[in-house]
Amino acid sequence: MTLSREQVVAGAYSVLQEQGLGGLSMRRVAQHLGVQPGALYYHVPSKQELLAEIASRILAGAPGPTDDPRRAARDLRSALLGARDGAEVVSFVHAFRPDALTTLATLPALFGGLAPREATWAARALVHYVLGFVAEEQNHAELVRLGVLAEDTSDADEAFEFGIGAITTGAAGPR
Amino acid sequence: MTLSREQVVAGAYSVLQEQGLGGLSMRRVAQHLGVQPGALYYHVPSKQELLAEIASRILAGAPGPTDDPRRAARDLRSALLGARDGAEVVSFVHAFRPDALTTLATLPALFGGLAPREATWAARALVHYVLGFVAEEQNHAELVRLGVLAEDTSDADEAFEFGIGAITTGAAGPR
DNA sequence: ACCTGAACACCGTTCAAGT
DNA sequence: ACCTGAACACCGTTCAAGT
Numbered sequence: 001m002t003l004s005r006e007q008v009v010a011g012a013y014s015v016l017q018e019q020g021l022g023g024l025s026m027r028r029v030a031q032h033l034g035v036q037p038g039a040l041y042y043h044v045p046s047k048q049e050l051l052a053e054i055a056s057r058i059l060a061g062a063p064g065p066t067d068d069p070r071r072a073a074r075d076l077r078s079a080l081l082g083a084r085d086g087a088e089v090v091s092f093v094h095a096f097r098p099d100a101l102t103t104l105a106t107l108p109a110l111f112g113g114l115a116p117r118e119a120t121w122a123a124r125a126l127v128h129y130v131l132g133f134v135a136e137e138q139n140h141a142e143l144v145r146l147g148v149l150a151e152d153t154s155d156a157d158e159a160f161e162f163g164i165g166a167i168t169t170g171a172a173g174p175r
Numbered sequence: 176m177t178l179s180r181e182q183v184v185a186g187a188y189s190v191l192q193e194q195g196l197g198g199l200s201m202r203r204v205a206q207h208l209g210v211q212p213g214a215l216y217y218h219v220p221s222k223q224e225l226l227a228e229i230a231s232r233i234l235a236g237a238p239g240p241t242d243d244p245r246r247a248a249r250d251l252r253s254a255l256l257g258a259r260d261g262a263e264v265v266s267f268v269h270a271f272r273p274d275a276l277t278t279l280a281t282l283p284a285l286f287g288g289l290a291p292r293e294a295t296w297a298a299r300a301l302v303h304y305v306l307g308f309v310a311e312e313q314n315h316a317e318l319v320r321l322g323v324l325a326e327d328t329s330d331a332d333e334a335f336e337f338g339i340g341a342i343t344t345g346a347a348g349p350r
Numbered sequence: 351a352c353c354t355g356a357a358c359a360c361c362g363t364t365c366a367a368g369t
Numbered sequence: 370a371c372c373t374g375a376a377c378a379c380c381g382t383t384c385a386a387g388t
Contacts, residue, residue, distance in 0.1 A: 002371065026362060039372050047362065095314050117330070118337060125338040128307025129300055136303075139270050155292070162293060163300040170345020177352065201381060214353050222381065361380060
């Protein structure tokens with residue numbers, strides 16, 4: 001029953017759920033797996049690579065098959081909300097290794113009415129918005145959980161919808 | 176010539192320019208000032224607080240006086256580009272202490288044609304876009320600087336303009 | 351009041367040595 | 370091949386003791 005890469009990733013994922021991104025250290029993953037920290041490096045080259053693996057799992061299957069950018073944005077949001085600090089993890093990986101997030105590369109194709117470079121700009125705007133929105137959303141939820149912020153019945157869904165509506169129609173229409 | 180809060184912030188700012196956010200540690204700031212790490216805590220309560228101070232300096236005077244959301248977005252971008260890793264620093268502070276960035280709180284007023292809550296949604300979309308866009312822009316520049324990415328003559332200005340155009344007109348018009 | 355010295359409780363990563 | 374033990378070079382923060 002020797003360790004595998006799968007188990008390391010799974011262990012890291014569950015530490016993420018329990019402790020959040022701030023509590024996700026290689027040493028804690030090792031502890032969670034009952035192994036010494038050095039052992040992880042036999043299966044994974046670095047913490048960054050491990051996070052990239054986790055990020056692509058968070059986004060696995062999102063967006064689903066669709067040709068509607070709004071639906072794609074909603075899929076992305078649900079996927080991010082599915083993991084603790086999901087948006088923060090994906091943003092981090094998106095920053096230093098954008099190519100690891102293959103699922104995001106498909107977005108420009110959804111802006112069929114636009115010239116190619118405009119379609120990539122529209123997709124980037126949408127991704128920045130979704131990542132920023134959900135990061136703020138999850139961060140806020142965390143602060144509420146810690147009691148440092150009051151529970152506010154924010155219209156998160158409505159606010160999110162407003163933003164993707166603005167970006168998608170604004171990108172398509174005249175500016 | 177005893178140390179002051181100003182000097183600590185200034186020291187941190189210049190470490191930021193020289194080393195980037197990843198190299199900005201309390202110990203390095205202390206070293207830069209020729210002092211022991213513990214001395215900093217007499218003038219600043221924590222690293223987070225220090226970063227908040229830096230972030231508000233990065234945004235100082237941005238956006239300038241204007242009633243055009245597009246112009247405000249451009250001002251924000253220039254201000255962020257004015258400091259190494261500026262977008263990353265401001266994003267970080269925006270996440271855990273949004274109230275420290277008073278300048279961003281004025282943005283909803285620029286969407287005069289909208290109902291109040293829609294104006295705040297529009298402002299949030301714009302901020303997420305600007306922060307995400309510039310963070311990617313600066314990160315990319317950094318990777319080029321390190322030689323890990325090829326120098327690409329990207330139409331950054333044009334791409335940025337496309338995004339703010341989409342968001343502002345999309346927010347104003349029918350969705 | 352302000353700073354030093356030294357510690358506490360952590361990090362990511364490497365690598366000889368064991369099995 | 371896979372893991373341990375132990376180290377290296379770091380962190381942020383605290384706090385007695387000095388001046």
